[in-house]
Amino acid sequence: MPPCWCVTNPPPEHRWAQWQERQFDKIHSALARIDKWSDGLGTQLTIGTITPACALGYLALRFPDYDWRADHPGAGSWSAAISAHPSLTATRAPQPLAA
Template sequence: MKLFHSQTSPFVRKVMVTALELGLAGRLERLPAAAHPVNRDAAIVAQNPLGQVPTLLLDDGTVLADSRVICEYLDHLGQGGLFPPAGPARWAALAAQSTGDGLLDAALLVVYETRVRAESERSAAWVAGQHAKIESALQRIEAAAPGFGSRLDIGTITYACALGYLDLRFADLDWRARFPAAAAWFEGFDVRPSMQATKPA
């Protein structure tokens, strides 16, 4: 299997953490990629019309895009249980994944708005709106974190990658000081070998 990879993409990190937890990382050949919202990477586009990372190329020629799809495929391949079977645990894990992905979507839109657009084209109201989504998601994680314990599933993996991305790109948010339960949980989860091995350089 081949994975279009970017060291700083939180969605790629989510896939790699999943692969490491399942013991599948050694089966992934990482292809360097330069995904960009404007200057798209032709090598990725040739396989995935959206030109995004992560994109996974299976040995039979099948192309899987979107971290949610790729992670579920890897979980099926590794029979890992990171996606629980139908029932309350599954819906909780998927709901957490959705919230974590939404936080990341908002964070990436802020990064694109402030780093890719010319200053004259930027919208302060747009950036504020995305920051509001980040705050709401953090509030949700804060409320849920005391109940996480040692839970390991696609929801907690997504939350951890989202919080790690805030550390990388939004250090000025100082989220730990304002969300202590989330910070305490993340401190314990972040020492997992899968998280340490995928820290952005």
């Protein structure tokens, strides 16, 4: 079985352009979907809102220089609104991690 980093975030010497492109294709697809659904998601915490909220929070944490909000304003506005929930602010990571 490969180490966990092979699936999630390999060290720089084990990264390759095609792998990174595929990962960002998945991110862009998910952002487009969240952006499309953003008006109907609401800010009540359910499994249907916690999941994308955590995904967007992780994206902001791991890639602080990636301005996904510019291309996905609905997702950005929704993320800002739901991220204000006390449960999410209490569990937010303290600082961005280097990619």
